[in-house]
């Protein structure tokens with residue numbers, strides 16, 4: 077592998093003395109869609125916050141193209157990494173186009189006309205041109221999420237970190253989002269996305285990192301990670317892992333009977 081675009085080395089994090097991340101190590105190359113999965117409280121959001129520089133590790137380090145994340149200025153970091161947190165509800169009456177335009181803050185060289193064109197392209201890519209003149213505070217959760225994603229697209233950074241971006245999306249918009257993430261990967265972006273939907277993770281991600289209690293307990297291709305044995309150890313309910321007959325990818329179903 078060439079020099080990794082993003083890596084974590086012995087990443088430890090504590091909040092109020094409680095260990096949150098415990099010795100995370102990985103390397104991610106350019107042009108990959110990586111899913112971060114794991115049960116509630118496993119550390120997925122915390123990991124993304126550290127990879128974005130929003131939180132500083134207790135020890136260990138995050139590197140972007142071999143450079144310590146902590147050594148980058150905030151504008152250098154913003155040029156490399158965009159980050160969409162898990163909760164980002166906006167209750168201010170910003171116009172959709174105003175919010176999306178925040179993705180262009182580092183493009184002072186663009187004319188107003190060019191900025192408007194770029195905003196229109198981002199809205200079109202997500203099929204939300206019809207929201208352009210609405211105010212964000214009156215949008216549904218899923219609509220707001222798509223608007224935030226349009227802003228992230230405009231940031232156009234090599235590394236994109238998304239924390240459960242599909243949580244409030246219907247199945248159609250979720251598939252659309254994951255396909256857009258795939259197209260970004262073809263443009264050599266590195267996309268790391270925390271996901272709860274294991275079937276979505278199995279279908280769309282090139283690689284999965286499985287967290288449990290702040291530890292990276294498995295890292296690899298979806299069919300190697302989403303095995304009956306491993307998935308069953310994570311959740312208190314009976315799960316059934318089969319193979320999707322159309323795509324050949326793992327298919328995960330929680331079944332009604334409680335584990336005894």
Ligand SMILES: Nc1ncnc2c1ncn2[C@@H]1O[C@H](COP(=O)(O)OP(=O)(O)OP(=O)(O)O)[C@@H](O)[C@H]1O
Pocket residue numbers: 091092094096114115116117118119120121122123
């Ligand atoms: N600011 C904080 N103060 C105290 N504990 C925290 C804080 N932030 C996170 N934690 C704890 O760290 C652990 C990991 O939380 P995190 O939000 O990273 O998990 P997650 O895998 O994203 O969970 P979920 O799937 O529920 O979103 C949890 O036990 C959580 O309670």
